[in-house]
Amino acid sequence: VILAAHDAASKFGFGSTGSPLMSGYTSVHQELEFAMADFLGYPRVVLFSSGYLANLGVAQALLKREDWFIQDRLNHASLIDAAQITGAELKRYPHLNNQKAEDLLKADINRFKLWATEGVFSMDGDSHDLFIAALSAHTYNAMLWVDDCHGVGVMGDKGRGVLDTMTLSQAEVPILSGTFGKAFGTAGAYVAGSDDLIETLIQKSRTYKYNTALPVPVVAATLKALEIIQTEPWRREKILELIHLFKQGCEQYGLSDLAKFTNSAIQPIMLKTEAAALEKSAYLKQCGIITTAIRPPTVPKNQCRLRITLNSELESEDIDVLIQCLIGNY
Ligand SMILES: Cc1ncc(COP(=O)(O)O)c(C=O)c1O
Known part of the structure; x- marks a missing residue:
């Protein structure tokens, strides 16, 4: 990982020079996006500079003031802060309580609802039954978003976190996000989803558009870390x-x-x-x-x-x- 960063720094320099939409996006960023999409089994991935910024960016791109943002009470601070910047109403339910979450989903069927939960909770190490959550989200017209910062890379047969441990895919979890700052040992973050979803994030997320892209050595180091995750079960x-x-x-x-x-x-x-x-x-x-x-x-x-x-x-x-x-x- 260190050598990969070193080689990339010698070849490309350190800083990325700008936002991904200006000058900051290189072939190495694209390679990591493709490799992550392939690894997670999603059509497309976009990189962010951190998990915190990814969470703000997803919420801000998808939610309008009249929407509801449904969250587990123990969700990470970045998800709570994400609710603040959207102006959408934050509705929290007791930790892991799918029934209470479903009550919120049912309360207003016609309203757009984004439902965010961590895959593995950062302070408790536990998880929702995401299969049940996905079923409720599907039934009551909500979009399920799983932030699996603490699962991907470290859990599951293939290292795909809760996707592996609960046998889930994009069909159940349309938005999957995570950081490279934990199991990958580098920095930055990713969001995986459909082509449309990722295009919407690229066009609308202010934390994507107005933020300097990840330094190339960090991206190269992350590609190496991904290889290790895949080849060293x-x-x-x-x-x-x-x-x-x-x-x-x-x-x-x-x-x-x-x-x-x-x-x-x-x-x-x-x-x-x-x-x-x-x-x-x-x-x-x-x-x-x-x-x-x-x-x-x-x-x-x-x-x-x-x-x-x-x-x-x-x-x-x-x-x-x-x-x-x-x-x-x-
Ligand atoms: C669940 C969760 N989401 C998001 C983040 C933020 O990720 P980053 O450190 O890459 O900003 C963290 C970091 O602790 C986290 O635990």
């Missing part, structure tokens, strides 16, 4: 193994009450108060383990936690050390 298999070991360790050492087990690489340890989360995080840091203490406003009051994020560079011994540190036995 052992990384995802290893994460699944580590998740299993982590759960086993928690059960063995009496941590099951604090651990909020998930099927993703994100495993929250619920510590309630800010003081408890900060203290544990500092202790783990001394043990050589980086786990940020997550506190309000990122999570609700009294739901402070450590967010354990497992990755393929870790070994089973690291999980042993983690468990011992969590029980204060380092």
Whole structure:
């Protein structure tokens, strides 16, 4: 990944020089868009400079003031901010509650509704039943948008995140977005959809049109990262193994009450108060383990936690050390 960035910088320079619609779009950007579309199984992909800007851009291009923007209560801040700039009415439902979401969809059948949810939730590591969500969206005339920043690259047989783990495709999820800042290890973001959808984003998204395109070395590095995601499935298999070991360790050492087990690489340890989360995080840091203490406003009051994020560079011994540190036995 580093070499790919280095080679591209030598060949193209660093900065992209302008917005994608002016001078910033190169053959390397196009290659990554094509490769991502092929990887995700969507007709077309467009790149944005970050996931935050992608989310603002999608909402702003698709929503008018009279529309409704339906969201899970725990959606990422970028999706909440996206609602603010559209002027559309934001309607939130309790976390993962498909029934409450469906009630909102039914409330006004004729109104255009964009329904956004994360694929894997960033702070809880859990997921909607997106098959049911897609069915409701289809029945009640809403457009389903899944932001899978935390799934793509790290979950599923092929690394396509919730699309793989729930056997979904463009038919169920017409808009799929994500960042390159997490599993890909680079920066930037993508939105996948139909030809029409992507053309609309290119023409209407202000965060696309009026923003300098990604630097070419970043795009080249991302192409290499995508190749690794596609050719090294052992990384995802290893994460699944580590998740299993982590759960086993928690059960063995009496941590099951604090651990909020998930099927993703994100495993929250619920510590309630800010003081408890900060203290544990500092202790783990001394043990050589980086786990940020997550506190309000990122999570609700009294739901402070450590967010354990497992990755393929870790070994089973690291999980042993983690468990011992969590029980204060380092
Ligand atoms: C669910 C979700 N969406 C969007 C973003 C923003 O992505 P980026 O960091 O590329 O701006 C994040 C980043 O944390 C995220 O977790």
